[in-house]
Amino acid sequence: MDQQAGASTASDEAGTHRRITSFVQQRNRLTEGQTHAWDRLWTAFGLDVADVVSGLVPYDPPAWFGRRAPLVLEIGSGTGESTALQAAAAPEVDHLAVEVFEPGLAQLLMRIDEAGLTNLRLLRGDAVDLLRERVPPGSLTEVRIFFPDPWPKRRHHKRRLVQPAFVTLVASRLAPGGVLHLATDWAHYAAQMRAVCSGEPLLENTSTAADGWTPQPAGRPETKFERRALAEGRDVRDLVFRRISAPHPQPPN
Numbered sequence: 001m002d003q004q005a006g007a008s009t010a011s012d013e014a015g016t017h018r019r020i021t022s023f024v025q026q027r028n029r030l031t032e033g034q035t036h037a038w039d040r041l042w043t044a045f046g047l048d049v050a051d052v053v054s055g056l057v058p059y060d061p062p063a064w065f066g067r068r069a070p071l072v073l074e075i076g077s078g079t080g081e082s083t084a085l086q087a088a089a090a091p092e093v094d095h096l097a098v099e100v101f102e103p104g105l106a107q108l109l110m111r112i113d114e115a116g117l118t119n120l121r122l123l124r125g126d127a128v129d130l131l132r133e134r135v136p137p138g139s140l141t142e143v144r145i146f147f148p149d150p151w152p153k154r155r156h157h158k159r160r161l162v163q164p165a166f167v168t169l170v171a172s173r174l175a176p177g178g179v180l181h182l183a184t185d186w187a188h189y190a191a192q193m194r195a196v197c198s199g200e201p202l203l204e205n206t207s208t209a210a211d212g213w214t215p216q217p218a219g220r221p222e223t224k225f226e227r228r229a230l231a232e233g234r235d236v237r238d239l240v241f242r243r244i245s246a247p248h249p250q251p252p253n
């Protein structure tokens, strides 16, 4: 599959190549409750992206869920506040949540348990690797990215997840008619998302507003990040882009 889509590399002073990621890998300790949930539930509901990418375990959603259903992929599910609510609200749809933050995944396992969800599975690791290496083209009904890390400092903008190569990768994995739903409370990142997605030939903006924003879709629940942003006076922007079958023909020069 595409070798470089969605990833970028930089050379450090020793001349070795390291990949720029959209996250910082931290060693976070799980609370007692999270550890308990992890020990009980991870093998039933979770997989490591590295194991899927290496081929140690298959990427096979119909086998994992035990049925063939529309498939939503959420990137960076955090503690899974909206993930669990959206999965509960759409039992006919299967949901994959990809996250690197282990306590967040553990928290989501607890939510799965509490709500008795059967249509949600978790993947621990980098969503870019999963998309690039294992998710077949045209296989996703929806990709959700809610409140991705904003990397507000200018010198860190290159770490932002939503970049042209990444959006091209996501668009290729969506089925025609499938949607990419983005939300952020950082005005600069929102403008970057709108520009990058508008520049992707396989996507079209579903918004009818002149500025291209979409009012918060009824299905997206408010999260902790969102409440904090609103309390701090930042506006939240939603963007919903649809995958088209083939790029619109360009007018001749």
Ligand SMILES: C[S@@+](CC[C@H](N)C(=O)[O-])C[C@H]1O[C@@H](n2cnc3c(N)ncnc32)[C@H](O)[C@@H]1O
Pocket (backbone or CB within 6 Å): 022, 023, 075, 076, 077, 078, 079, 080, 081, 098, 099, 100, 101, 104, 125, 126, 127, 128, 145, 146, 147, 148, 149, 150, 161, 223, 224, 225
């Ligand atoms: C600011 S949090 C938002 C969490 C959640 N979406 C919400 O709205 O509450 C962004 C999350 O994205 C995760 N993340 C960033 N890049 C990622 C990647 N490439 N693959 C998987 N998760 C990623 C981070 O670990 C972090 O938990």
